[in-house]
Amino acid sequence: MSEALLQVEHLKKYFPLGRGLKKNASFVRAVDDVSLTIAPGETLGLVGESGSGKTTLAQMILGLLPPTEGTITLDGMDIHDRSCRKEFHRSIGAVFQDPASSLNPRTTVYRSLERPLALNGYSAADARELIRETAEKVNLGWELLERFPHELSGGQQQRVSIARAIMLKPKLLVLDEPTSALDVSVQAQTLNELLDLQQRFGLAYLFITHNLSVVRYMSDRICVMYGGRIMELGETEEVYHRHVHPYTLSLLSSVPPLHPRQRDRKKYLLTGDMPSLIGELKGCRFASRCPFAREACREAEPPMRDLGKGHLAACAFAGELEFEKG
Ligand SMILES: Nc1ncnc2c1ncn2[C@@H]1O[C@H](COP(=O)(O)OP(=O)(O)OP(=O)(O)O)[C@@H](O)[C@H]1O
Ligand code: SF4
Ligand SMILES: [Mg+2]
Structure with a gap:
């Protein structure tokens, strides 16, 4: 793989509850050692169900939330380095779920697009030219x-929102x-x-979604999160066809099969809720819902296993469990 544009290492976000991050105080481990x-x-x-830490991770990468621990490097720039802060923010854009609220x-739309340019020192004439160029890129008619x-x-x-995110020609978009x-169509x-846009301008995307068909359509690689941690990470087709983590199996079990012959495949549907992420956590985070859990799973945090070709899984029995894949 070519050199990384974005590198996130051992990133953590613990939200303090009540009296703050003092000794013995409680906190929510929203993101817990993600690389x-x-x-x-x-x-x-x-991907990952609601509350798994996707938005918290994205907000830290965007510089909207300070990490509790860990490092974020974009194109060689450290997010904490004040001397390159402006350049860091220019190199990354964001698009959120609800366009109206952003x-x-x-x-007017024109003024919303012009404002970040003015803040970056663009004259009114240069801003107008860049807005015209960007609106064309995203098929947004001038009259709108x-x-x-x-x-x-x-x-x-x-x-x-997409126009605003790409206007300053970032290298990475967080979506x-x-x-x-939006409507399905x-x-x-x-x-x-x-x-x-990605093909024409070589943009990299961090694409967050609940929709497993959409993520497969859009992604080169997929990262599956649960309880603030990465459960499985690998190339898209590898994760779809050769997943080894029981949580990935449960997520994919919920997707209706494309072929009628697969309709009677065994389903591993998720039951119950995600455990609380408050306080000290012991063992595998998925143990309370995992159909393959053993006593050992509740004792120690499973290490991240490397299955080759960049395929990683945080299950003590990754590659050893037998289950029917779709
Ligand atoms: N400001 C906050 N203070 C305390 N806890 C928070 C805060 N923001 C998020 N959390 C908690 O952190 C965890 C992760 O939340 P996050 O919004 O990152 O999840 P998500 O994966 O984006 O979920 P969704 O799919 O619903 O958008 C949740 O348990 C959430 O309640
Ligand atoms: S470590 Fe154990 S509980 Fe966790 S996913 Fe693997 S088998 Fe399930
Ligand atoms: Mg979210």
């Missing part, structure tokens, strides 16, 4: 720019559920436009 990389032009899909309802956000459809609003709030169109 990953994204290569230039690559899409890393991030746009200022009281100003003079409207207010509520005068646009959801798909058009999301195109404005947190970018199409979940608009979703497909937006995903294809994102793929097209």
